[in-house]
Amino acid sequence: MRNRFRPSVIVSVAIVTVLVLTGTVTTGQSPTYKAPRTTDGKPNLNGVWQALNEAYWDIETHPAAPGSVTALGAAGAIPPGPGLVEGGLLPYQPAAAEQKKKNFENRLTLDPEIKCYLPGVPRANYMPYPFQIIQTPKYIMMVYTFARAVRTIYMDDHKEAPADSWMGWSNGRWEGETLVVDTTGFNGQAWFDRAGNFHSDALHVVERFTATSPDHLLYEATIEDKNVFTRPWKISMPIYRRLERNAQIMDFRCVEFAEDLIYGHLRKPSGK
Amino acid sequence: MSMKRAVVFAGVGVLLAAAPLLAHHAFSAEFDVNKPMKLQGTLVKWEMINPHSWFHIDVKGPDGQMIRWLVEGGSPNQLIRLGVTKSTLSSGMELLIEGYLARDGTNKGVGRNFTLADGRRLFLGGSAPGGGAESGPVAK
Amino acid sequence: MNHRFLVVGSGLIVLVALMWSATIPVAGQARAYRAPRTPDGQPDLQGFWTNTTYTPLQRPKEITKEFYTREEALEILKTSAVLESEQTEPGTIPDVHYDFTQFGLDRNQGGLALNLRTSLIFDPPNGQLPPMTAEGQKRTAARAEARKRMGRPTDAVQNQSLSVRCILMDRAGPPMLPGAYNNNYQIVQAPGYVMILVEMIHEPRIIPIDGRAHLPQHVRSLTGNPTGRWEGETLVVETTNFTDKTGFQGSSENMRLTERFTRVAEDRILYQFTIDDPATWTRPWSAELPMQKTIGPIFEHACHEGNRGLYNTLAGARAEDKKAAEDAARKSSSQ
Numbered sequence: 001m002r003n004r005f006r007p008s009v010i011v012s013v014a015i016v017t018v019l020v021l022t023g024t025v026t027t028g029q030s031p032t033y034k035a036p037r038t039t040d041g042k043p044n045l046n047g048v049w050q051a052l053n054e055a056y057w058d059i060e061t062h063p064a065a066p067g068s069v070t071a072l073g074a075a076g077a078i079p080p081g082p083g084l085v086e087g088g089l090l091p092y093q094p095a096a097a098e099q100k101k102k103n104f105e106n107r108l109t110l111d112p113e114i115k116c117y118l119p120g121v122p123r124a125n126y127m128p129y130p131f132q133i134i135q136t137p138k139y140i141m142m143v144y145t146f147a148r149a150v151r152t153i154y155m156d157d158h159k160e161a162p163a164d165s166w167m168g169w170s171n172g173r174w175e176g177e178t179l180v181v182d183t184t185g186f187n188g189q190a191w192f193d194r195a196g197n198f199h200s201d202a203l204h205v206v207e208r209f210t211a212t213s214p215d216h217l218l219y220e221a222t223i224e225d226k227n228v229f230t231r232p233w234k235i236s237m238p239i240y241r242r243l244e245r246n247a248q249i250m251d252f253r254c255v256e257f258a259e260d261l262i263y264g265h266l267r268k269p270s271g272k
Numbered sequence: 273m274s275m276k277r278a279v280v281f282a283g284v285g286v287l288l289a290a291a292p293l294l295a296h297h298a299f300s301a302e303f304d305v306n307k308p309m310k311l312q313g314t315l316v317k318w319e320m321i322n323p324h325s326w327f328h329i330d331v332k333g334p335d336g337q338m339i340r341w342l343v344e345g346g347s348p349n350q351l352i353r354l355g356v357t358k359s360t361l362s363s364g365m366e367l368l369i370e371g372y373l374a375r376d377g378t379n380k381g382v383g384r385n386f387t388l389a390d391g392r393r394l395f396l397g398g399s400a401p402g403g404g405a406e407s408g409p410v411a412k
Numbered sequence: 413m414n415h416r417f418l419v420v421g422s423g424l425i426v427l428v429a430l431m432w433s434a435t436i437p438v439a440g441q442a443r444a445y446r447a448p449r450t451p452d453g454q455p456d457l458q459g460f461w462t463n464t465t466y467t468p469l470q471r472p473k474e475i476t477k478e479f480y481t482r483e484e485a486l487e488i489l490k491t492s493a494v495l496e497s498e499q500t501e502p503g504t505i506p507d508v509h510y511d512f513t514q515f516g517l518d519r520n521q522g523g524l525a526l527n528l529r530t531s532l533i534f535d536p537p538n539g540q541l542p543p544m545t546a547e548g549q550k551r552t553a554a555r556a557e558a559r560k561r562m563g564r565p566t567d568a569v570q571n572q573s574l575s576v577r578c579i580l581m582d583r584a585g586p587p588m589l590p591g592a593y594n595n596n597y598q599i600v601q602a603p604g605y606v607m608i609l610v611e612m613i614h615e616p617r618i619i620p621i622d623g624r625a626h627l628p629q630h631v632r633s634l635t636g637n638p639t640g641r642w643e644g645e646t647l648v649v650e651t652t653n654f655t656d657k658t659g660f661q662g663s664s665e666n667m668r669l670t671e672r673f674t675r676v677a678e679d680r681i682l683y684q685f686t687i688d689d690p691a692t693w694t695r696p697w698s699a700e701l702p703m704q705k706t707i708g709p710i711f712e713h714a715c716h717e718g719n720r721g722l723y724n725t726l727a728g729a730r731a732e733d734k735k736a737a738e739d740a741a742r743k744s745s746s747q
């Protein structure tokens with residue numbers, strides 16, 4: 001697998017990773033790179049993309065920790081990660097901090113990922129699988145590998161969410177080099193990661209996608225939830241273009257992998 | 273009726289037999305035809321979820337205490353296209369629901385008919401062609 | 413009941429008038445319409461479309477012609493809509509349901525295009541599936557046998573259909589055929605790709621138009637692996653690498669599907685497909701139906717996440733099993 005990456009990409013991935021670790025990639029930085037344009041003159045974000053970090057385990061800065069499935073041993077351990085959150089930790093209200101702790105303790109039964117539920121936003125963006133941006137003037141589609149989740153970003157005809165959903169209702173606009181996506185209308189059932197970091201249906205996410213090279217996006221998001229946090233907080237990370245010639249979103253239809261977990265206790269006992 | 277039309281109508285029966293209004297799942301496996309239900313209560317919330325939406329209803333029990341019921345309705349997606357949103361129905365509104373109880377014996381059922389306190393049918397007004405005054409609340 | 417009839421009937425006339433803006437093209441007939449172009453020069457298929465229809469896949473035996481007259485087709489539409497909206501008899505199995513019309517889910521309210529064809533299948537010209545090969549018949553019998561061995565649908569989640577399990581709506585295929593409701597699709601086009609978002613179970617079909625090869629034969633999935641190309645006005649999508657879990661009309665996993673999307677009017681796409689599966693049928697067969705322009709949005713159809721129906725069905729069966737066991741125990745102890 002590794003030999004499919006060009007050496008230059010490995011190098012640039014390494015450099016950016018170092019930059020992130022040392023905190024040199026700052027949010028709000030004015031980009032000097034100007035992306036190629038689509039036919040309607042907007043930065044061209046089309047492509048197959050993927051984040052490369054440990055935030056899918058825990059978006060907060062975290063040390064390595066044991067996993068919860070003995071049989072998986074080291075392969076199931078929680079890898080350490082610098083996290084995505086500006087300042088390292090989430091500003092939970094006291095009751096919410098308690099809830100987060102409970103979520104973590106009971107993550108095997110509560111984490112929606114385990115049940116193949118739609119990942120929500122921003123979680124979908126840093127799961128360890130590729131997603132594809134299909135960009136048109138009126139609609140920008142983001143198709144994620146996990147659970148075949150889809151986001152439709154409405155670039156004009158902005159409306160309020162007609163109803164609550166897992167992936168939310170996204171209105172988008174261009175600010176120079178940056179795609180800004182404003183998402184509300186969440187059902188409050190998604191999590192941020194496998195560590196039980198969570199939000200309510202009052203979640204409001206404003207994401208900024210800015211190309212910083214032909215093969216990198218800077219992803220920044222401001223997250224607000226008055227029911228759970230004491231103040232808005234920010235995350236940022238680079239997102240990398242999948243450069244393999246056969247990069248694509250393959251079918252990860254995970255429902256059938258979670259059915260025995262969800263419905264297994266309702267199976268008719270055999271021998272009756 | 274001309275011969276030609278008779279043939280056409282004979283075809284319609286076949287057409288519908290060939291393409292019945294199939295639901296997402298066998299409702300009679302989820303709900304019991306032998307257990308009809310009639311609920312009168314107040315709407316707590318309407319979950320506009322798929323594959324079928326769910327109405328949470330508080331019904332006053334015989335001893336005066338409120339009992340929460342879950343009642344299944346249709347996919348919200350077409351109603352959303354027709355202009356219905358999460359603010360179309362407000363909590364606290366009175367609903368009369370006829371339907372059938374779930375087989376698992378919990379406080380659940382399918383809502384065969386949803387009627388408002390004033391006797392109007394729910395929703396149909398704004399969406400059904402030619403509907404109108406006799407139904408509500410309406411879309412748009 | 414009479415009043416209902418009038419309401420639905422009068423509404424239908426308006427609906428059909430709105431949708432009757434294009435002549436129904438016949439396969440192979442020269443088409444005058446030229447679709448608008450995307451900035452990179454592709455025919456523009458973008459927008460929201462519905463393929464709702466009352467027309468069956470195979471021609472009913474009573475019908476001997478290929479096309480209805482427009483008058484006949486309108487009559488069928490009207491009658492079908494009325495039949496569909498009629499109330500079922502309380503206390504009967506079909507009545508165990510919510511009322512589709514109350515949720516705008518009947519085909520009439522969903523919007524549909526008038527189709528003069530008497531069947532979706534136009535080749536063979538008799539509108540019927542071609543005869544099955546001996547191998548196809550054997551496989552069909554083996555599948556039925558395997559289903560029987562699995563036990564009742566309520567015995568285990570895996571015994572339920574893919575649709576009920578919210579894995580894939582069987583009708584969504586591909587090929588994309590309509591069911592009762594939410595037969596909606598959004599098409600978007602970006603350089604190198606056409607994407608079709610199928611409303612039911614939020615199924616994204618990403619079709620690369622860059623000449624790439626299909627995935628290796630052993631990498632199979634329920635919806636197969638599509639590649640696309642333009643042939644003049646028409647988007648041609650070839651899909652292979654299916655599994656044997658879908659079995660479209662009895663097909664094998666080696667079915668080769670060719671779909672053709674042609675915009676034949678501002679508000680209409682002609683959708684045609686050909687199934688080539690020599691392991692199942694003695695010859696390839698083809699069908700077509702219109703996709704009519706409709707309105708958005710396509711709201712998230714998070715079917716698995718909200719699948720209480722499946723849970724209730726299985727839980728209901730176990731509750732009834734338990735009661736039956738208790739009844740039996742009581743009976744034997746009282747004897």
